[in-house]
Amino acid sequence: xxxxxxxxxxxxxxxxxxMILAISLQVVLRCGVVSLAxxxxxxxxxxxxxxxxxxxxxxxxxxxxVVLAAGLVGYAFGRPLARLxxxxxxxxxxxxxxxxxxxxxxxxxxxxxxxxxYAIPVSVDTWALxxxxxxxxxxxxxxxxxxxxxxxxxLRSDENLARxxxxxxxxxxxxxxxxxxxxxxxxxxxxxxxxxxxxxSSGGFGLVTLGLTMAIIGGRDSWIGAVVGAYIxxxxxxxxxxxxxxxxxxxxxxLVLVILFxxxxxxxxxxxxxxxxxxxxxxx
Amino acid sequence: xxxxxxxxxSLGSVYVLFALGLSLSWSVLNxxxxxxxxxxxxxxxxxxxxxxxxxxxxxxxxxxVVVIVAATSVLADNLVFRHLRRQxxxxxxxxxxxxxxxxxxxxxxxTLVQHATAGESEFVPQTVFKVRTLHFGGLFRMTxxxxxxxxxxxxxxxxxxxxxxxxxxxRAMRGVAVDPATCELLGVNSNRLFSTTIAISGAxxxxxxxxxxxxxxxxxxxxxxxxxxxxxxxxxxxxxGSIAGAAVGGYLLAFAETFxxxxxxxxxxxxxxxxIILIVLLVRPTGLFARKRWERS
Numbered sequence: 001x002x003x004x005x006x007x008x009x010x011x012x013x014x015x016x017x018x019m020i021l022a023i024s025l026q027v028v029l030r031c032g033v034v035s036l037a038x039x040x041x042x043x044x045x046x047x048x049x050x051x052x053x054x055x056x057x058x059x060x061x062x063x064x065x066v067v068l069a070a071g072l073v074g075y076a077f078g079r080p081l082a083r084l085x086x087x088x089x090x091x092x093x094x095x096x097x098x099x100x101x102x103x104x105x106x107x108x109x110x111x112x113x114x115x116x117x118y119a120i121p122v123s124v125d126t127w128a129l130x131x132x133x134x135x136x137x138x139x140x141x142x143x144x145x146x147x148x149x150x151x152x153x154x155l156r157s158d159e160n161l162a163r164x165x166x167x168x169x170x171x172x173x174x175x176x177x178x179x180x181x182x183x184x185x186x187x188x189x190x191x192x193x194x195x196x197x198x199x200x201s202s203g204g205f206g207l208v209t210l211g212l213t214m215a216i217i218g219g220r221d222s223w224i225g226a227v228v229g230a231y232i233x234x235x236x237x238x239x240x241x242x243x244x245x246x247x248x249x250x251x252x253x254x255l256v257l258v259i260l261f262x263x264x265x266x267x268x269x270x271x272x273x274x275x276x277x278x279x280x281x282x283x284x
Numbered sequence: 285x286x287x288x289x290x291x292x293x294s295l296g297s298v299y300v301l302f303a304l305g306l307s308l309s310w311s312v313l314n315x316x317x318x319x320x321x322x323x324x325x326x327x328x329x330x331x332x333x334x335x336x337x338x339x340x341x342x343x344x345x346x347x348x349v350v351v352i353v354a355a356t357s358v359l360a361d362n363l364v365f366r367h368l369r370r371q372x373x374x375x376x377x378x379x380x381x382x383x384x385x386x387x388x389x390x391x392x393x394x395t396l397v398q399h400a401t402a403g404e405s406e407f408v409p410q411t412v413f414k415v416r417t418l419h420f421g422g423l424f425r426m427t428x429x430x431x432x433x434x435x436x437x438x439x440x441x442x443x444x445x446x447x448x449x450x451x452x453x454x455r456a457m458r459g460v461a462v463d464p465a466t467c468e469l470l471g472v473n474s475n476r477l478f479s480t481t482i483a484i485s486g487a488x489x490x491x492x493x494x495x496x497x498x499x500x501x502x503x504x505x506x507x508x509x510x511x512x513x514x515x516x517x518x519x520x521x522x523x524x525g526s527i528a529g530a531a532v533g534g535y536l537l538a539f540a541e542t543f544x545x546x547x548x549x550x551x552x553x554x555x556x557x558x559x560i561i562l563i564v565l566l567v568r569p570t571g572l573f574a575r576k577r578w579e580r581s
Binding site: 029034080081084086087088090091092094095096098099102103105106205209212213216217220245246247248249251252253254255256259260263 | 389392554
């Protein structure tokens with residue numbers, strides 16, 4: 001067990017970081033807000049953490065600072081973006097994600113240019129990471145309960161109806177933006193603390209598609225879906241390593257099949273099927 | 285100065301040629317097709333394959349490749365996108381699932397070509413088309429391929445704009461984009477229309493792939509990615525569904541980029557597209573040539 005743990009430590013840490021990134025996307029998607037800004041905040045968070053670490057700040061101080069800053073910036077960002085809908089919001093936030101690496105490449109010594117920053121002191125151990133992930137996931141899971149949870153679902157299915165039922169639509173959107181940004185920043189700062197280096201290429205288009213995949217295939221109605229999605233996206237390609245060069249093609253096929261046959265994500269389908277069995281058991 | 289204008293025009297043609305098909309599938313099918321870059325790459329790859337094994341000129345290679353790429357996109361629609369459209373409860377949900385499905389399809393195509401080319405970059409042989417530089421009275425120069433792309437782009441834009449605006453097919457296409465159910469009642473076969481649109485979009489991707497493979501004189505598995513993000517910017521600038529808008533957006537972006545390189549901070553050339561997206565969406569969310577005002581917000 002410990003042997004297995006040490007052998008796969010990198011992957012386990014990666015999965016945990018991705019879990020936070022996935023719930024950061026899922027929080028907004030669940031409200032029907034197709035924002036991909038998490039990836040941009042991930043990149044900003046990782047650079048901020050890296051620079052502060054190099055200046056000798058302790059990790060315990062950096063994490064709250066980054067989370068708070070990202071949340072505030074996200075809230076400010078939400079204001080002008082809140083009127084965009086659907087794919088247009090996706091485009092605007094994608095532009096935000098993609099412009100950041102270009103600015104970082106041109107940031108000179110401060111951001112390390114195209115190479116990025118490296119030799120960052122590792123400052124979070126895996127158990128602290130597990131703790132942070134649990135806290136973050138628990139916080140998000142609480143948002144899905146009660147009034148807040150129902151309000152965000154209503155927001156997704158019919159905005160006007162939600163408004164007429166007393167949901168403060170605009171405020172909910174700002175809030176979702178801010179929470180998503182804070183989580184994105186958190187995931188980024190953790191990745192800088194774990195993996196020694198940050199580079200402008202780590203947060204580009206590839207991470208956008210990866211994050212979106214994680215949030216969708218598990219099922220975006222619940223944090224469990226995002227957590228499952230992060231797990232799948234990190235580990236399935238690893239299991240497919242044996243088939244060598246065709247690995248990504250097979251992953252692509254798996255992705256398409258999941259979308260086709262599990263339209264509500266893996267978790268959504270489980271939720272649909274489970275009551276059927278229960279009813280059978282009860283009537284028998 | 286004149287040379288910079290000529291460069292902008294040929295770069296703009298590249299962008300517009302690429303963006304037209306993407307704009308079409310977005311406006312009619314609500315499909316933000318991330319596999320479009322892969323379709324384009326397939327066009328380039330097949331141009332290399334067909335051109336190498338079958339020594340004919342561009343006039344024969346081009347139609348063959350265009351048909352192949354159009355066929356693959358119809359196949360993708362039949363196998364995947366059609367089912368996603370049918371099972372989606374709301375448009376937003378089908379948008380998202382189609383987006384992720386297109387990521388999967390792109391991964392398949394890119395990986396297969398990457399494996400087939402062993403990760404190397406290939407080129408379309410000169411027997412297909414020989415690129416020469418033309419000098420225009422010492423004022424500016426352009427290759428013959430750039431000139432062909434410029435002409436093809438202008439002609440295609442005009443033809444497509446006319447078809448979408450005035451033909452029966454174009455009217456049905458615009459109708460289906462707004463309300464498929466009502467159009468069905470009025471006798472439009474929406475599935476066939478979607479397939480036709482996908483085929484046209486795929487054909488455009490194939491065409492762009494062939495011409496650009498020759499222009500850039502390189503073919504590799506990831507060649508579609510940088511153009512894809514630029515194309516999004518172009519569509520946003522022009523307004524979704526507007527053919528003329530895509531054309532203006534493409535040339536506008538090309539001019540902005542070229543003149544930034546010549547007179548401004550060249551390092552930020554690739555940031556321009558994204559900055560334009562952000563500004564346009566915040567200031568004028570419907571694009572410069574809006575078709576439907578209510579659509580974006």
